[in-house]
Structure formats: C-alpha cells, structure tokens
Amino acid sequence: MELVITESAADAGVLAGRIMADHVRRGARAIGLATGSSPLGAYRELIRQHRDEGLSFAAVRTFNLDEYIGLPPAHPQSYSRFIRDEFTSHVDLLDANVHGPDGNAADIPAAAAEYERAIADSGPIAVQILGIGANGHLGFNEPGSSLRSRTRVKTLTPTTREDNARFFDDDLSQVPTHVITQGLGTIGDAEHLVMIATGSGKADAVAAAVEGPVSAFCPASILQMHPHVTVLVDPDAAAGLQAVDYYRFAVANKPSWQSF
Numbered sequence: 001m002e003l004v005i006t007e008s009a010a011d012a013g014v015l016a017g018r019i020m021a022d023h024v025r026r027g028a029r030a031i032g033l034a035t036g037s038s039p040l041g042a043y044r045e046l047i048r049q050h051r052d053e054g055l056s057f058a059a060v061r062t063f064n065l066d067e068y069i070g071l072p073p074a075h076p077q078s079y080s081r082f083i084r085d086e087f088t089s090h091v092d093l094l095d096a097n098v099h100g101p102d103g104n105a106a107d108i109p110a111a112a113a114e115y116e117r118a119i120a121d122s123g124p125i126a127v128q129i130l131g132i133g134a135n136g137h138l139g140f141n142e143p144g145s146s147l148r149s150r151t152r153v154k155t156l157t158p159t160t161r162e163d164n165a166r167f168f169d170d171d172l173s174q175v176p177t178h179v180i181t182q183g184l185g186t187i188g189d190a191e192h193l194v195m196i197a198t199g200s201g202k203a204d205a206v207a208a209a210v211e212g213p214v215s216a217f218c219p220a221s222i223l224q225m226h227p228h229v230t231v232l233v234d235p236d237a238a239a240g241l242q243a244v245d246y247y248r249f250a251v252a253n254k255p256s257w258q259s260f
C-alpha cells in the first residue's frame, strides 16, 4: 500500500485523476467509479485531460460501485444520474458503456448477479476509485460486511443515512434505507485500488483502515489485503495516522522508475 499525503484536498483529487488517466492511456478496458464528494476532483481532472490533452474514453467501460434502491434513474441523487452529470457525459464515453447496479430491478438479487457477470465479462477493472465512509464503509459495505462479499443488497446504517442527508436537502426521511453495492470481494478484484479521503471527518476511518486490524467492522481495512493500493489523503484526513513520517519519506524517496 502506498500512502500519499498531499498538501490539499484539491491536490489529492488531481493526483487521483492523473492515476486514472494513466490507466486509460495504458489501455484500460474497464474503470471503476464512485459517487459522493471524494472523487469529484479526480473527475474534474479527467474531464480536463479529455478536453485539453485528448484523453479518450471511447474504448472504456465504467462500473459504478453502488446504487440506492428505489430511486428512479432520473432522480438527481440516483448514482446512475450523478455519475453522468459529474463525469461521463463530459467525456467521449458512450452512454451504453456506463454501468451501475440496477436499484429499480423487480428482482434485486438477480440484478446483483447480472452486475457481477457484466463486470467479469468486461473486466478486470484496471483502476477503481474509492471514497471511505466516516464509519469505514467502502462502497456501501457497512461495518459487519463479509470481507469476501459480492454485489448484493445492504441496509444503510443510521450514520451513513445522516451523512448522506446533505444530498437530500438535509431531509433524512428522503434518504433511502437500502442499497445495492459491489461487495468487498468484488471491489478487491480490481487491479489497482485508489482511495481518496479528505477532511478531519475521515481521519479516524483512514487510521482504522490503514493501520488498524483487518476486520469486517472496518470494511475499508480490506485495502490491507490487496496487492496494489494507493491511498491519497490531505493533512486533515491523515491526522490520525501513526506512521506519517514514514509515508512522507517513502513518497519523497520513490524510485524514479516506480509509477503509482
């Protein structure tokens, strides 16, 4: 695992975008996308590189991590719409190549199995961008999620619903209670995991995920089991880490031949 403490949240976003862009330039067939605030800077960087540097997504398929159950696809907070509004509609990605789990399927378990098949058919996902919940969730794998779980239904915790109420006019009653999410095993199949966390509200979760025990109670601790992980944090999100000096030393002395 490589842990990079950037000078600012904006720098973390740009670096995440550059890492994803490198994968696309190297011929990634599939990339994994997340919603929420954390990846927005990365998406802005990818859009900029598309506009200014000719970065093309024409041969790429995208796969979202998760989706609320029961929100119509056109709802402003459906993740299917969010990802189009914030990223994919601004680049040369064919809409047919933008995928997410179907939160409105009549048979959700069948939709979950179908999503797993779609990822397997197009994968492997070369790079998966991730945020982390204040409670350590990854995707919508809430504390207690099986470390080998696949795409399935989860019930959101009260804290996640409260955290996400900001996207629903601060009205908790509008936040769905259930979601369909890639499992921790599904996420772990991606070749490179890039997690971005900014702000003091993420400091405890980052410390638990990176330096705590691997545990279903901190789903993001599965990062410790993966062979290729980059964690990008701003100083506020790094505040709970013990080995900050070592992480900074490793980045400052990174061999010139070693990419992210």
Ligand code: F6R
Binding pocket: 033, 034, 035, 036, 037, 038, 039, 065, 066, 130, 131, 132, 133, 134, 137, 138, 139, 140
């Ligand atoms: C979003 C997702 C979640 C978020 C996490 C952090 O697709 O899967 O795990 O990444 O809740 O959300 P933000 O970035 O809004 O703090």
